[in-house]
Amino acid sequence: MKGLVYLGPGRKALQECPMPKIAAPTDAIVKMSKTTICGTDLHILKGDVASCTPGRVLGHEGVGVIEEVGAAVSAFKPGDRVLVSCVTACGRCAYCRRQMFSHCTTGGWILGNSIDGTQADFVRIPHADTSLYPIPNGADEEALVMLSDILPTGFECGVLNGRVAPGSVVAIVGAGPIGLAALLTAQFYSPAEIIMIDLDENRLNVAMRFGATAAINSTDGPAAATVMKMTANRGVDTAIEAVGIATTFELCQKIIAPGGTIANIGVHGTKVDLHLENLWDRNITITTRLVDTVSTPMLLNVMRAARLNPAQLITHHFTRDQMMDAYETFAHAADTKALKVIISF
């Protein structure tokens, strides 16, 4: 079988890999049908993720068909179509019992990180009963790929942690797939305003189509001043950081209203200043979170009821043999206008 293998910083190849085998009775082997590439895969390729070592098959998203199950797997059988969650959960450890699957002591974000991932013909999924979801009959499988990671991430880390509420004013800094997923799911709660901030005009146009009430291009001018002007100097109730750099987290600190919540989603590789000299008396909350994927069953229901259309995030299609081209397209999103790319097997 073939997989997209990380070979060290800046190096990757689509190459022949050993077929995964059942290693524990709770494992399943899934034959992949569709996968995608995440911004986090690009972080790995830059050498930012120390836990991911050379030789690793990348990918933590996708849908497929059960090929084989271990003796202890009871929820799935060969032939079942499944959604792969980016987070593996045993369902039994102290963190899983608290619904904090991201910190499962024998799981968490391991796929395409510390174990081989989904950008391959076959993948081994540990704790299969609690880490896979059955695909509802008639579901749009490509759209479902958006439920492996980006929709639960935007919703849990951004919307839920950010306490988006009816009538509230929300700003989302970063209109990449994650910021756009936060934009789509923030609308579950009918906020009065959703202001999107990015440097990329195309992504801001997409955001306006997806329901943003205003868009600010922060390339030309101080975005903070524009937000304060738009909100009669009050600021926003929720500021969602969906980029992962110091400038954008600092922007969130400048625009947060008294009593507001800054919900960080971005993966930060370098230090960020916390301006308590300005914020100490503002009754604000700051949250951080690694996606737990606890909202996946709810998102599946909302999607089944056609109240959410994740397919609108898909811009490009590739075959398994074009996986290297898919990476090129995704890595140059400003030129290619890529949001999410689908790779079909």
Ligand SMILES: NC(=O)c1ccc[n+]([C@@H]2O[C@H](COP(=O)([O-])OP(=O)(O)OC[C@H]3O[C@@H](n4cnc5c(N)ncnc54)[C@H](O)[C@@H]3O)[C@@H](O)[C@H]2O)c1
């Ligand atoms: N917390 C989690 O569990 C979790 C899960 C998945 C991804 N992430 C992280 O979420 C972040 C967003 O992911 P993504 O896939 O959407 O990334 P992305 O790189 O596709 O999108 C980031 C967006 O930020 C914009 N941007 C860059 N600099 C900016 C600036 N100075 N001001 C305004 N906008 C700016 C870019 O134009 C881009 O549209 C990443 O850091 C990713 O690693 C976190």
Ligand SMILES: [Zn+2]
């Ligand atoms: Zn991801």
Ligand SMILES: [Zn+2]
């Ligand atoms: Zn666990």
